[in-house]
Amino acid sequence: MNIFGKLLRSQFGWALIAGAAIGTAGTVALLNTRTPAVAQAPASVMGGAELSSLASLDLAGTELVEQVSPSVVLIRTNRGEGSGVVYRSDGYLLTNAHVVAGADEVSVTLHDGREIKGKVIRDSDDSLSDLALVKIDADGLVAARFADSASVRPGQIAVAIGAPFGLAESVSFGHVSALGRQNLVQDNESVSGVRGYFNMIQTDAAINPGNSGGPLLNYKGEVIGINSAINSMTGYSSGVGFAIPSNTAKIVADQLLKNGAISRSYLGVEPANLKGFEVKKLGIESGAIIRRVEPNSPAAKAGLNEGDIVVEIGSRQVRGEQDLRDAMLLTAPGKAVDVRAIRDGVTKNFQVTPSKRPDIVAQNQQRRPSMNQMPFPEIPGMPDFPEPPAVRDRGRDESPVTGPVRLGVTVRPMTAAERASAQNTQGVMVDSVDPGSPADEVGIEKGMIITQLGDAKIKTPDDLKAAISKKQHGDSTLIGFAQFDGNSRRFATVTIQV
DSSP: OOHHHHHHTSSSHHHHHHHHHHHHHHHHHHHOTTSOOOOOOOOOOOOHHHHHHHHHHHHHHHHHHHHHGGGEEEEEOSSOEEEEEEEETTTEEEEOTTTSTTOSEEEEEOTTSOEEEEEEEOOSOOTTTOOEEEEEOOSSOOOOOBOOGGGOOTTSEEEEEEOGGGOTTEEEEEEEEEEEEEEEEEOTTSTTSEEEEEEEEEEOSOOOTTOTTOEEEOTTSOEEEEEEEEOOSSSSOOSOEEEEEHHHHHHHHHHHHHHSSOOOEEOOEEEEEOOHHHHHHHTOOSOEEEEEEOTTSHHHHHTOOTTOEEEEETTEEOOSHHHHHHHHHHSOTTOOEEEEEEETTEEEEEEEOOEEOOOOOOOOOSSOOOGGGSOSSBOTTOSOOOOOOSSOOOTTOOSOOOSOOBOOEEEEEOOHHHHHHTTTOOSEEEEEEOTTSHHHHTTOOTTOEEEEETTEEOOSHHHHHHHHHTOOTTOEEEEEEEOTTSSOEEEEEEEOBO
16 A cells, blocks of 8 residues: 555545644744734644654645646647546557547657657547547556546545646545546537546546546546536636546447447446435345336347346446446347346346447537536536626616516427327426527427426426426527437537526
8 A cells, every 4th residue: 555545544644634734833833933912723732653654645646746747748739738647558559539539640758758649549429438549659658557436435545646728747635535427518629529438537637628538546646537518607716626436448448449430239228327326225235227218229129128237237236327338338139138237126137238338419500509508517618718708798777687588489298199109208398489488499390399407307297397497597508309209319508698
C-alpha cells in the first residue's frame, strides 16, 4: 500500500487534512513573538508526529502526480482541445469521442514535450459510449494502470489530471461524490443527435473544458474513470463532474482495438441498481433490477418481466446496472445468451437473443446550441464558449420574470387503443401546441406522445404538470417525445419560458 493508503488508515489522517489551516495559523502566531500583545490564535497543539504526517501526506500527493503525469496527454483538433490517457505503451491513447469529433487526425502533446500526429479510431455511432482511441507512433510511453471501477465508493479520494483550457497536466484533488449518475445530452456531432451517459462516477475534483478524456484517479494512481461531463449553469466547474467508469472504458477500448468498432447488443430493458429498501426486502445483495421491458424486445420475447433481478448474463456476474450494460458490449447481436434472474425469490433461467441496437432518432437542429442552452450534464472540451450572461436576456424589460412556467401544450391520457397502436409506449397524447412555444420550437406536434421531461418519466398529464412545476423560468431541460407509431423517439432541449 502506498503512503496515501497508510495515512488514510491512520487515526487522524482525515482530521489532519481538515485541520491543516489551523496548524498553519498557529505556527504563524508563534513566529510573531515580538509583536505587541494582542488577541492571537492559540498556539499549535500538534506535535512533531502530526506535522510529520502532514508532510508525508503532502509528499504522497506530489509523488502520485509525478507517477501518473507521463500517462496523460494533451489532444488538439482544429476545433478545440482535450485530454487523453495512455492506454497501451505501443501508442494507443484513450479519450472522449466528443474531444475528437469530426477529426480523423489530431495533434498529441506528450509529457516530455513531443508533439505527434495521431490517427483517430472510433465507432461509427459513439452516442452511447463517448469513447475513442488515438494511435500515435511513439516509443517510451507509460501506460496508465486501470482499477476495478466496481470497487469505487463515495468518499474516496479522486484526482483529475488533464488540460483545462489547454493548460496541460493540471491537477485537481477531490473525492468521489456519488455513483450511478446518468443522463442524455444533446450533441449534434453524434450520429443520433444525443449522447448517453450511464452509471457515471460523480466527483467534486475540478473538471473544466479541456479535461474531457483525461483520467480520474484513485489514491494509488489507478484510473477509475475517464472525465467526460460537468453539471454547470456556466459551462465551467461548479464542483459536479462526471467520469465514465474504468471498467466500461476498458471494454470499449478493447473492442475498438480488436474490431475498430463497438458491438453493442440490444436487450430491451431499463435496468437499475437495487435500492437499499429493496436489498433489505428481497434479501438480495446485488443484481440489476428491471424497471421496464420494451414491448416486442428480445427481453420481452424471452419472458423477462419488470421487477426481475438479473444476476448473471452468460458467465458474467451482474452486480448492478453497469454490469448489465457492459455485458451487452461483450455479447454479439444475434447470438443467444443465458440469463439468470430472480423473480419472487426464485431463480429462473432465460435464453435471450439480443438484437442490434436500434438507432435513437434525435431532433435535428440548424445550429449547435450555445453552452447555456445545453441540457444537464454539459460537456467540457467544446470550443468557443460564450460569455455567460448574469441573467437571461429580456431586452429592456428589467422586471423579474413572474407567473408559471409553461411548455405550450395541452395533453390528455392515451386511450387503450392508442397505447396498443403505439406498441405500449408510455406517455401523454399532445392535443394542441401553441405557436412559438418551447414545445413548438423543438418540433412537438399534435398527435405526438410526450414520454419524458428532465429525469421524470411521463405517464399521465399530472406527471407532466408536476415535472414542469419543478422548473424555473429560463431553465433548459431534456424532453422526450415519440411519433404516434411508437417507432420514432426523439430527444430535444427545451427552454422553459413564461
